[in-house]
Amino acid sequence: MSTSITPESRGDAKRDSGRRRGRSDKTGHGTDAKLPKPAKTQVRLGDRVFLGSSRGAGILLLVIMAAIAVFLVVEALDALGKNDGNFLTDSTWVTDGAKPAFGVAGLVGGTVISAAIAMLIAVPVAVGVALFITHYAPRRVAQTLGYIVDLLAAVPSVVFGLWGLVFLSPKLIGLHTWLSDYLGWIPIFDKDDAGATARTLFTCGIILAIMVLPIIAAVTREVFLQVPRAHEEAALALGATRWEMIRTAVLPFGKPGIISASMLGLGRALGETIAVAMVLSSSQELVFKFLDPGGNTIAANIANQFGESNELGRGALIASGLVLFFLTLLVNGAARVVINRHKEFSGANA
Amino acid sequence: MTKRIEISGLNAYYGANKAVEDISMTIEPRTVTAFIGPSGCGKSTFIRTLNRMHELIPGARVEGRVQLDGQDLYGPEVDPVAVRRTIGMVFQRPNPFPTMSIYDNVAAGLKLNGVKKKSDLDAVVERSLRGANLWNEVKDRLGKPGSGLSGGQQQRLCIARAIAVEPQVLLMDEPCSALDPISTLAIEDLIALLKERYTIVIVTHNMQQAARVSDRTAFFNLAGPGQPGRLVEIGDTEKIFSAPEVEATADYIAGRFG
Structure with a gap:
């Protein structure tokens, strides 16, 4: 009043x-x-207008989300009802004819394998790059390197796809042969097909690694810069070398950040569409031997099939998209659990 | 195991900026030497040259000689990492590693030195925590994070961490400035105990503290704004506080400036 x-x-x-x-x-x-x-x-006019418009925006967002969710679930359920195969365990993708049978097992396998390869390569390299930028490189070099990493993030995925298809994959044939020669006794490194193509899940994994590297490196770099100088000095004053200081003070402090950054990267690796669709010589079956051509990912399968699909096919693809959504959700949830498990040691309360 | 430190003609720089100039003094073994002086007079910079922490700041460098029982710490073949293992340091703000338990904090330095046997670690952790007067307070929660302790306990944890590696000298850079009076008293009592085994150098802004804990006191000052800090005089604490030779020292101690 x-x-x-x-x-x-x-x-x-x-x-x-x-x-x-x-x-x-x-x-x-x-x-x-x-x-x-x-x-x-x-209540003044400006406040009222602002309140109304921001509340409206919030409601609009919820409405759009709900509309999308309803549409996806309805379409997907519709298609699943007509499926003659088992959607979760089958690896076929027949969506026309009298007996349509489709399942995501092969797609989920390919998605997980290519993303896992990408993470195995990208996370250590990205953490290394971030450490080099924050703790080893002279300031000028660090700045330049930082720009280059950011620039890498700006390359469109279709360019990575072209590059991977035309330039990288022919160069990787030797590596494929070498890996299967020396590690072939491990079943997944075995190679049935001696053919001269490297359009494999392994190559896709490498390209995905290059694509997610800048995201992970940029986020971890920021996290490493947050490590309090006092903790680094504490380690150094105990007689730690630089690497020991990083192991004692920087990496433990940055661990939650590294995990979060990896999750961002993994999200992109799981969902990357066009680069995989271009590079991979795909097939529908479930492929574990990632040095052989074949296999497919959920996102790439959607891109490849969508244009020629009938209504049932579209519904099936949407259902597979929902599977990808839940897969990402699951991985993120697992990462949350890992981060929260050591919350009291996180350094957040220091 | 305690050693004498002899400093001669020491200059310390941040880039082109000279922070302390021409300091020479001798620090006797098993004594507590207090550094006092107004803010910005280079006390902290100087104490950090004694364990080669100063040079970690980009552009920082040191001229002159610091000898530990005759061995030049800035000699060409001396490894700064080895120097820091010999000369421990406690900082202004308690800085236990937040990602480690109390136990692991104390054991951190030993693990760096390659001690892995659990029984050895257990023994040193207990001895160090007892040495830092902290054992009774934390013995039931060694697995809990060090950051959950009070400020004074954290600082004693940091002292335990520093003495766990059995340094020959202990440097303390305003160890009580972030603590309440009771915790401060606990640290001061601890210093009195520690001096039987270590050579201690302490920077303090608290004149009473210098008078209470130290055997010898060094007064630092700067000639004017933008000038490097200098050692004005050093002597037995009693004498510095009762009959200093330089007038500036008397003025500072009496609270007439600074």
């Missing part, structure tokens, strides 16, 4: 008008003029 902010020195008339307004608001306590009344601020 305006009386509470009206100085006593102002005229009685003004105070009266204030009190009258208060009464009309049904909140005034009328008679007690000496005590400042609980303030009910007058």
Whole structure:
């Protein structure tokens, strides 16, 4: 109410008008003029417009989300109802004819394998790059390297796809042969196909690694810069070398950040579409031997099939998209659990 | 195991900026030497040259000689990492490793030195925590994070961490400035105990503290703004506080400036 902010020195008339307004608001306590009344601020036009528009935006977002979810689930359920195979365990993708049978087992396998290879390569390299930038490189070099890493993040994925297909994959044939020659006794490194193509899940994993590297490196770099100087000095004063200091103070402090950064990268690796679709010589079966051509990922399969799909096919693809969504959710949830398990040692309460 | 430190003609720089100039002094074994002086006079910079922590700041460098029982710490073949293992340091703000338990904090330095046997570690952790007057307070929660302790306990944990590697000298850079009076008293009592085994150098802004804990006191000052810090005088604490030779020292101690 305006009386509470009206100085006593102002005229009685003004105070009266204030009190009258208060009464009309049904909140005034009328008679007690000496005590400042609980303030009910007058709502100004600007506030009202802002409140309305931001609330509207929030509601709009929820409506759009709900519409998308309803559409996806309805389409997917529709298709799943007509499926003659087992959606979760089959690896075929037949969506026309009298007996449509489709399943995501092969797609999920390919998605997980290529993303896992990408993470195994990208995380150590990204952490190394971030450590070099924050703790080893002279300032000028660090700055330049930082820019280059950021620039790598700006390359469109279709360019990575072209590069991987035309330039990188022919160069990797030798590496494929070498790996299967020396590690072939491990079943997944075995190679049935001696053919001269490297359009494999392994190559996809490498390209995905290059694509997610800048995200992981950029985020971990920021985390490493947050490590308090006091903790680094504590380690150094104990007689730690630089690497020992990093092991004692920097890496433990940055661990939750490294995990979060990896999850961001993994999200992209799981969902990357066009680069995989271009590079991979795909097949529908579940492929574990990632040095052989074949296999497919959920996202790439959607990109490859969508144009030629009938209505049932589209529904099936949407269902597979939902599987990808839950896969990502699952991985993120698992990472949260890992981060929270050591919360009291996280350094956040230091 | 305690050693004498002889400093001669020491200058310390941050880039082109000279922070302390021409310091020479001798620090006797098994004594507590307090550094006092107004802010910005280079006490902290100087104490950090004694275990080669100063040079970790980009652009920082040191001229002159620091000898530990005759061995020049800045000699060409001396490894700064080895120097820091010999000369321990406690910082202004308690800085236990937040990602480690109390036990691991104390054991951190030993693990760096390659001690792996659990029984050896257990023994040193207990001895160091007892040495830092902290054992009774934390013995039931060694696995809990060090950051959960109070400020004073954290600082004693940091002292335990520093003495676990059996340094020959212990440097303390305003160890009580972030602590309440009771914790401060606990640290001061601890210093009195530690001096039987270690050579201790302590920077303090608290004149009473210098008078209480130290055997010798060094007064630092700067000639004017932008000038490097200098050692004004060093002597037995009693004498510095009762009959200093330089007037500036008397003025500072009496609270007439600084």
